[in-house]
Amino acid sequence: xxxxxxxxxxxxxxxxxxxxxxxxxxxxxxxxxxxxxxxxxxxxxxxxxxxxxxxxxxxxxxxxxxxxxxxxxxxxxxxxxxxxxxxxxxxxxxxxxxxxxxxxxxxxxxxxxxxxxxxxxxxxxxxxxxxxxxxxxxxxxxxxxxxxxxxxxxxxxxxxxxxxxxxxxxxxxxxxxxxxxxxxxxxxxxxxxxxxxxxxxxxxxxxxxxxxxxxxxxxxxxxxxxxx
Amino acid sequence: xxxxxxxxxxxxxxxxxxxxxxxxxxxxxxxxxxxxxxxxxxxxxxxxxxxxxxxxxxxxxxxxxxxxxxxxxxxxxxxxxxxxxxxxxxxxxxxxxxxxxxxxxxxxxxxxxxxxxxxxxxxxxxxxxxxxxxxxxxxxxxxxxxxxxxxxxxxxxxxxxxxxxxxxxxxxxxxxxxxxxxxxxxxxxxxxxxxxxxxxxxxxxxxxxxxxxxxxxxxxxxxxxxxxxxxxxxxxxxxxxxxxxxxxxxxxxxxxxxxxxxxxxxxxxxxxxxxxxxxxxxxxxxxxxxxxxxxxxxxxxxxxxxxxxxxxxxxxxxxxxxxxxxxxxxxxxxxxxxxxxxxxxxxxxxxxxxxxxxxxxxxxxxxxxxxxxxxxxxxxxxxxxxxxxxxxxxxxxxxxxxxxxxxxxxxxxxxxxxxxxxxxxxxxxxxxxxxxxxxxxxxxxxxxxxxxxxxxxxxxxxxxxxxxxxxxxxxxxxxxxxxxxxxxxxxxxxxxxxxxxxxxxxxxxxxxxxxxxxxxxxxxxxxxxxxxxxxxxxxxxxxxxxxxxxxxxxxxxxxxxxxxxxxxxxxxxxxxxxxxxxxxxxxxxxxxxxxxxxxxxxxxxxxxxxxxxxxxxxxxxxxxxxxxxx
Numbered sequence: 001x002x003x004x005x006x007x008x009x010x011x012x013x014x015x016x017x018x019x020x021x022x023x024x025x026x027x028x029x030x031x032x033x034x035x036x037x038x039x040x041x042x043x044x045x046x047x048x049x050x051x052x053x054x055x056x057x058x059x060x061x062x063x064x065x066x067x068x069x070x071x072x073x074x075x076x077x078x079x080x081x082x083x084x085x086x087x088x089x090x091x092x093x094x095x096x097x098x099x100x101x102x103x104x105x106x107x108x109x110x111x112x113x114x115x116x117x118x119x120x121x122x123x124x125x126x127x128x129x130x131x132x133x134x135x136x137x138x139x140x141x142x143x144x145x146x147x148x149x150x151x152x153x154x155x156x157x158x159x160x161x162x163x164x165x166x167x168x169x170x171x172x173x174x175x176x177x178x179x180x181x182x183x184x185x186x187x188x189x190x191x192x193x194x195x196x197x198x199x200x201x202x203x204x205x206x207x208x209x210x211x212x213x214x215x216x217x218x219x220x221x222x223x224x225x226x227x228x
Numbered sequence: 229x230x231x232x233x234x235x236x237x238x239x240x241x242x243x244x245x246x247x248x249x250x251x252x253x254x255x256x257x258x259x260x261x262x263x264x265x266x267x268x269x270x271x272x273x274x275x276x277x278x279x280x281x282x283x284x285x286x287x288x289x290x291x292x293x294x295x296x297x298x299x300x301x302x303x304x305x306x307x308x309x310x311x312x313x314x315x316x317x318x319x320x321x322x323x324x325x326x327x328x329x330x331x332x333x334x335x336x337x338x339x340x341x342x343x344x345x346x347x348x349x350x351x352x353x354x355x356x357x358x359x360x361x362x363x364x365x366x367x368x369x370x371x372x373x374x375x376x377x378x379x380x381x382x383x384x385x386x387x388x389x390x391x392x393x394x395x396x397x398x399x400x401x402x403x404x405x406x407x408x409x410x411x412x413x414x415x416x417x418x419x420x421x422x423x424x425x426x427x428x429x430x431x432x433x434x435x436x437x438x439x440x441x442x443x444x445x446x447x448x449x450x451x452x453x454x455x456x457x458x459x460x461x462x463x464x465x466x467x468x469x470x471x472x473x474x475x476x477x478x479x480x481x482x483x484x485x486x487x488x489x490x491x492x493x494x495x496x497x498x499x500x501x502x503x504x505x506x507x508x509x510x511x512x513x514x515x516x517x518x519x520x521x522x523x524x525x526x527x528x529x530x531x532x533x534x535x536x537x538x539x540x541x542x543x544x545x546x547x548x549x550x551x552x553x554x555x556x557x558x559x560x561x562x563x564x565x566x567x568x569x570x571x572x573x574x575x576x577x578x579x580x581x582x583x584x585x586x587x588x589x590x591x592x593x594x595x596x597x598x599x600x601x602x603x604x605x606x607x608x609x610x611x612x613x614x615x616x617x618x619x620x621x622x623x624x625x626x627x628x629x630x631x632x633x634x635x636x637x638x639x640x641x642x643x644x645x646x647x648x649x650x651x652x653x654x655x656x657x658x659x660x661x662x663x664x665x666x667x668x669x670x671x672x673x674x675x676x677x678x679x680x681x682x683x684x685x686x687x688x689x690x691x692x693x694x695x696x697x698x699x700x701x702x703x704x705x706x707x708x709x710x711x712x713x714x715x716x717x718x719x720x721x722x723x724x725x726x727x728x729x730x731x732x733x734x735x736x737x738x739x740x741x742x743x744x745x746x747x748x749x750x751x752x753x754x755x756x757x758x759x760x761x762x763x764x765x766x767x768x769x770x771x772x773x774x775x776x777x778x779x780x781x782x783x784x785x786x787x788x789x790x791x792x793x794x795x796x797x798x799x800x801x802x803x804x805x806x807x808x809x810x811x812x813x814x815x816x817x818x819x820x821x822x823x824x825x826x827x828x829x830x831x832x833x834x835x836x837x838x839x840x841x842x843x844x845x846x847x848x849x850x851x852x853x854x855x856x857x858x
Contacts, residue, residue: 080606203614203655204660207660211664213581
């Protein structure tokens with residue numbers, strides 16, 4: 001029940017953000033730019049922020065690096081593995097290495113206390129030791145940009161595809177048309193095109209994943225991946 | 229003080245007196261003991277030394293002078309003679325032991341018969357005395373038995389000999405050379421003999437020779453037919469050197485003949501098929517393993533099962549995905565039975581992907597398998613994610629199984645009945661999440677829609693009534709999609725009249741959509757005004773649908789008015805809506821309103837792009853080509 005409630009709360013938190021975004025595009029664009037340019041904005045907030053939280057809440061926090069999960073793992077799956085550690089969706093950040101092929105290398109977890117971290121280690125031992133959990137520093141946690149399950153990556157985009165083709169592929173889904181951006185990721189010796197699309201909510205992103213995955217775009221089958 | 233001194237002096241006197249007898253006794257004993265020890269070895273070795281020692285021993289008791297005793301004592305201790313015989317005695321047995329094996333082996337070969345030799349070889353196998361086995365066998369076959377005839381080994385005895393050679397590092401060629409002489413002893417090689425040769429080939433990775441030997445075994449037949457071990461060795465050999473095609477062929481033969489595969493060979497085969505993307509081949513192999521009782525227990529590792537599932541879902545091979553989930557189910561069950569228990573769980577993201585694949589491939593078994601393993605993983609302690617339910621509904625909708633689809637919808641509504649209203653509305657919206665269900669309801673037009681409606685009506689009047697606005701919304705939108713306004717309106721009215729429920733915003737949106745499609749713009753506007761008047765809050769889609777209604781009526785001015793109302797209500801017009809509006813303005817050559825649309829696009833920073841692809845079709849000049857041809 002606690003996990004369900006935390007899941008509901010996390011969805012509530014996500015839900016609260018939506019009206020602000022839908023009412024006007026300016027906050028969304030600003031927030032999006034902030035997410036994309038976190039690296040440059042990190043130094044200025046670092047200096048004023050550390051003193052106040054360092055006193056009381058900073059000491060209780062403990063960070064871990066979780067690995068060994070499969071490609072299809074969701075945040076709820078990892079919260080199920082780390083059961084009883086009082087984690088919410090916001091306490092998990094999937095790390096997608098820049099320049100990689102959008103395969104998550106690890107998940108950085110923010111534990112409320114050291115005892116929660118120890119309990120997580122015991123849970124992993126109980127699960128057959130399929131996973132690994134290591135200590136991590138806060139410096140590793142802060143720079144990661146969370147996608148919150150709202151961004152979908154379209155793998156296998158043809159070379160001659162344009163934004164209109166992506167629009168047609170995603171017809172019927174609720175997404176932000178202006179958020180379509182193309183990347184080039186390095187596969188096995190060859191570079192591939194990937195399109196990132198931001199949806200209005202987690203539900204819409206999963207709906208697109210369920211209905212549009214492995215469909216055709218200009219004679220090519222597209223593989224969708226929901227970034228967590 | 230004086231008494232103490234006196235007592236101490238007495239004690240000291242006693243101490244000095246007591247040792248005297250011991251000291252006098254010990255030399256006597258020493259003297260008496262030494263002559264006996266020295267006399268025996270002297271007698272045993274040399275007679276020349278005997279006389280002087282005897283002489284000295286006889287002279288010892290005559291003079292009581294201690295001066296003569298001490299030289300004798302020293303002389304006895306310094307004499308090196310007693311040590312030499314013991315040293316010689318210790319060397320002789322070692323030499324004797326070193327010389328023993330050859331004669332001993334010869335003796336054993338002359339006395340042992342075949343059964344005794346078999347037992348001895350069995351013992352030596354346990355202690356790994358390969359060299360002795362080899363030598364004894366080679367001597368034995370050259371010896372004669374009790375009746376004076378040459379010894380003849382049987383195939384079991386010869387196999388021991390082959391194994392000894394194999395363990396001593398014989399190559400495959402050497403092993404084959406050793407098998408050849410079996411004919412001279414009138415012994416036919418059997419399967420075990422050839423398996424030993426195959427092991428040598430396995431170590432040397434000689435795949436071609438192994439294939440030829442396997443064919444030879446098959447040709448000879450009878451006692452030398454290949455068995456489980458033969459096939460395992462050959463298949464494992466081919467996988468080891470990367471000849472996967474050859475390995476598959478041999479495995480095909482083995483499975484046809486009903487042989488049992490080893491876990492390592494099965495795992496290697498699975499890994500190879502998955503890596504090469506041969507999902508159909510893997511399905512075939514798994515199915516044939518299931519058909520044979522002895523191969524039913526084969527199961528890849530947990531990590532490999534996950535990998536199989538991922539590849540199967542990627543390739544849309546529903547059978548392979550089902551088998552992967554089945555293997556995982558075995559792991560989960562086995563883990564729970566173990567002590568201490570190991571808790572395996574399938575990732576829900578993988579199950580969602582599996583359900584989506586089931587929808588694409590219309591595989592009902594994969595739907596059932598996915599959902600079963602998801603429930604097993606959650607262990608009843610947590611509800612599945614909404615995405616899992618939506619994927620399941622989508623799968624059943626694509627299968628055309630509407631009854632199960634609505635049952636799944638019921639499960640979703642029950643699981644998240646306590647959630648936030650807005651979240652539930654988004655999950656249960658017929659325009660997005662449940663749209664596949666809407667399409668399925670409209671598959672045969674009014675026929676399917678009526679059937680579904682009557683089913684829902686009967687369910688609502690049953691013992692455990694099931695009433696769902698979301699289900700009825702699907703029917704209304706289905707009617708709208710098929711331009712069936714009357715049915716849509718009747719279903720909308722039935723929400724409150726027959727089911728006793730309250731329509732939500734999706735109900736009104738669907739009805740508004742139905743009116744708009746058949747150009748009843750005035751009625752659509754009335755629906756909008758009605759829902760606003762009774763306090764239902766319109767959402768972004770409500771305004772978009774109203775804009776569409778006006779555009780269908782070719783009234784861009786009224787549509788723009790609705791867009792303005794939309795903006796006042798705090799919503800942002802979507803790119804699609806603005807593009808539709810611009811298109812209608814262009815068609816109507818309404819430049820004034822077109823400018824307003826452009827202004828709105830700039831205001832909300834929406835890039836509308838061009839209409840090149842649409843204009844290609846719209847501006848086709850049919851007569852131009854003919855003119856050119858003429």
